[in-house]
Amino acid sequence: MLQAHALPAEPASTIVPEKAREGIDVQINGESFHHTGDPQMPLLWYLRDVLRLTGTKYGGEHGENGADLVLVGDTAVSAVTVAMHTLAGKSVTTVEGLAAGDGSLHPLQQAFIDEDAIGCGYCTPGWLIAGVALLRRKPKPDDGDIDQLPNLCRCGCQTRVRRAIKRAAAGKAGQS
Numbered sequence: 001m002l003q004a005h006a007l008p009a010e011p012a013s014t015i016v017p018e019k020a021r022e023g024i025d026v027q028i029n030g031e032s033f034h035h036t037g038d039p040q041m042p043l044l045w046y047l048r049d050v051l052r053l054t055g056t057k058y059g060g061e062h063g064e065n066g067a068d069l070v071l072v073g074d075t076a077v078s079a080v081t082v083a084m085h086t087l088a089g090k091s092v093t094t095v096e097g098l099a100a101g102d103g104s105l106h107p108l109q110q111a112f113i114d115e116d117a118i119g120c121g122y123c124t125p126g127w128l129i130a131g132v133a134l135l136r137r138k139p140k141p142d143d144g145d146i147d148q149l150p151n152l153c154r155c156g157c158q159t160r161v162r163r164a165i166k167r168a169a170a171g172k173a174g175q176s
């Protein structure tokens, strides 16, 4: 014969069950975000229109001029070609996230200043991201490595950009 069990006087747990949340969790510049909008939304528009991180520029329909590059992990990718749903659990760094937490510039940012490698500035965020990715995979890049970066500059800064990347690689950012 079955015995009736007395109900406990107190609930066994105070945890309130929650339904699984829809959406995409992504880290951007070290902060956690949860995107509940269109999963096909390009990362570029999420950065610029939702987070108001406008450093990353439009680089053409297919990111062909490199101005929309961001780091996903250590890899430079075109933010206009990456849909939000592909970024679940990933870590994105934009140009706004290159400086240290205390505001000190990344050595490559400093080297761009040292070499006066900035004209109008439209292409600069993309160059910085591409350069950081290059320095991570090849700490001593040669001219050929730099010339293979996808970035374009209408202001004619390529030569100074090349010098800036090599200055950062040599550990001479901020030195005269």
Ligand code: FES
Pocket (backbone or CB within 6 Å): 118, 119, 120, 121, 122, 123, 124, 152, 153, 154, 155, 156, 157
């Ligand atoms: S600095 Fe103007 S496009 Fe490069």
